Amino acid sequence: DCEGGKDETVEVCGCLPHEFQCNASVCIDAVRRCDRLDDCEDGSDEDNCETYVCPVTHFKCHNHVCIRRDKTCDFVDDCGDNSDEEFCDRRSCDFGYFACDNGECTLTSRLCDGVENCKDGSDEDPKHCAARYQCPTGLYIDRKYECDGWPECRLTKMDEAQCGSCSTAQFQCQSGQCVALTDRCDGFCDCTHCDDELSGCDSNERIYCPAPSHFRCRNDRCLPRAAVCDGVNDCRDAWGGTDELFCHPFPDCSNFTAQHGPAVFRCPEGRCLPARLVCNHKRDCVGGEDEEGCTE
Structure with missing residues (x-):
């Protein structure tokens, strides 16, 4: 209402409830208080941070800095003393x-x-690479x-190549x-150069996998009947293997x-259906004995 608008100035009215008053003419948003940046010309917004209570949207670091809550537990030291990364409930890596x-x-x-x-760059730390x-x-x-x-080097399988003599x-x-x-003659190349499938294998037997002398896994591996229910996951198509199911x-x-x-x-091979x-x-x-004598 005053010609110069003095009746609405900070000097007369002060700042809004969510603001901090720097001086007689300047207000800043309260979330800029104690953020390690001098937003007021005299730096007064960074004074007395030890006793300052951060807004509910912010986290108070051990060094009295206020940071946004979404900055906590993000693997970045936003506080400067890493207190925003302490006591985080982190899941284990898969x-x-x-x-x-x-x-x-x-x-x-x-x-x-x-x-x-x-x-933190630790994936490039030489100690982790050497291990x-x-x-x-x-x-x-x-x-x-x-x-x-189990070959983790999927293309070359060399992590399984220098392991000493093979067992019987x-x-x-x-x-x-x-x-x-x-794995020999089961229709899958388990050796790097496929030599487990190249010599001494009956191609027709491998393709048709005839029952009851052979068993076909869900992943199409063809196993001899003796491999079924022997306690070993030979199919490797599930956690327990379909050759060991039931x-x-x-x-x-x-x-x-x-x-x-x-x-x-x-079943004759030991399955309980x-x-x-x-x-x-x-x-x-x-x-296929479970399908014999069926009326429908």
Whole structure:
């Protein structure tokens, strides 16, 4: 109402409830208080931060700085004393991921590739690179997966090639890799150069996988009947393997009911089948015995 608008100035009216008054003429937003930046000309917005209470939208660091709450636990030291990264409930890294020193997860395939994928750069730390096995393609894998029977170097499989002599239950590839005897002539190249499928294999038998002498896995591996229900996951198409599905050591299928319901049929190879799998027009026994004598 005053000609010069003095009746509405900071000097007369002060600042709004969500603002901080720097001087007689300047107000700043309260969220800019104690943020390590001098927003007032005299720096008064950074005074007495020890006793200042941050807005509810902000987190107060141990060094009295206020930062936005969405900046906490983001693997970046926004406070300056790392207090915004303490007491964070971090999940463990999944298989195929590398746990950075700051708790972050990044793909193992990005380890030691010359690019810092962890925000703290720990994926390029020489100590982590030296502690892992490098595949010929450049991929790094954890040493505990070297010579574990499962090739993590998928193209070359060289993490399984320098593992010493093969056992009597294994076939030795030209590269030195040891594969299970059931991998031989099963229709899948388990050796780097496919030598487990190139010599001494009956191609017709491998293609048609005739029952009851052979069993076809869900991933189309063709196994000899002796590999079914032998306690070994030869199919490698599931956690337990379909060649071991419903297998039970007791001839009367005792203790089977609690897990799968009433067992009404036992296959010659040792499977105990629940009622829902009998006469369902699908061969669940290796020889298809569960589909014999069905009326429908």
